[in-house]
Amino acid sequence: MSAKEILRDHISKTISLTDDQFDYFFSHFKPQSFKKGQSIITAGDVVDAEYFVLTGCLKSFYINDDIKMYILQFAMPTWWASDYNALYANTRATINVDCITDTEVLCLHNADREKLCSEIHAVEHFFRWRTNKGYVASQKRLLSFMNNDAKSRYEELLRMYPQLYNIVPKNLIAAYLGVSRETLSRLYHS
Template sequence: MEKLRQHIEQITPLTDEEFTHIQTFFAIKRVRKNQFLLHEGDEVKHEFLVLQGVYKVFYVDNEGKEHIVQFAQENWWMTDYSGYFKKKPANMFVECLEDGEVLCLTLYGREKLSADLHKMEHFFRVKLTNGYVALQERIRILLSGNPQQRYEEFSKLHPDLLQRVPKKLIAAFLGVSRETLSRLSGSK
């Protein structure tokens, strides 16, 4: 749980008493490579904080094509947020790409923590805002950037993922073929 405390204290300091209260809302889950934390249609019970590993959040369209919405690694939050906040069945899948560990937080726990501790309300607001900004930037780059720009932006923001995520998944995330990704990564 020390990683959780460090993660929160990057935004707001905590007393020992506050952290003791906070950690009671989280459950640790170990995850194996290729294990799913969430399937389309599931009840979305948790938001996950990645302690270890790399995960992909994706959906499958009507033709069976997989669309990767997010990769998540250490200190990143993930879930199907539409299902989580709106209490609807999941539209997304969450799959572990390497053995890992996550902390699980229910929506009730998140809301209770925010009500109990203004610091946690602030923490979640900052995290949600940062996630929203990152999502808008991803959409902007996908809509207006050419494949080279998308690859360069991804490699600048996430150089470690280039080593940890299979190239075919990075290509899918960037909206390019595996062959195009090979050309782009070879031209750097």
């Protein structure tokens, strides 16, 4: 599928746009290609865009004062990624987003998303429901951390990203789950 078809298929699960509306919507997205390991957002950056993944895989992550990495999210095809705290609050990035594999994205600037939401009511509906789903996923992940339940985080990860194990190194999966490589091995073989 082309980038345009992938995006249309994705939004069609929530809203219907006419061909003209979708052409206009799509015209605000800029295709970008990144190499494996390349950084898209670095802590400290001004953040004015979000990214819809077409191919490849991103990770958004936080590095604490002890240089330990925490993975907030993987973003596979048809997932969205950014530093939403920085994007929505118009502050500088506190997290990083980079490429686990070569990755193609569609970039949407903050101002363009707001313009599209204002001009086309259905687009505002789409983005409301996208965030609703993100909010619920984030609450579930929070509960599994509060409950210190690595096994449920592992099972949720498998459910959300069944292809992930073929793409992502085990140390990154451990960093997502918030466990050591040894604990991951035990979950993996249980």
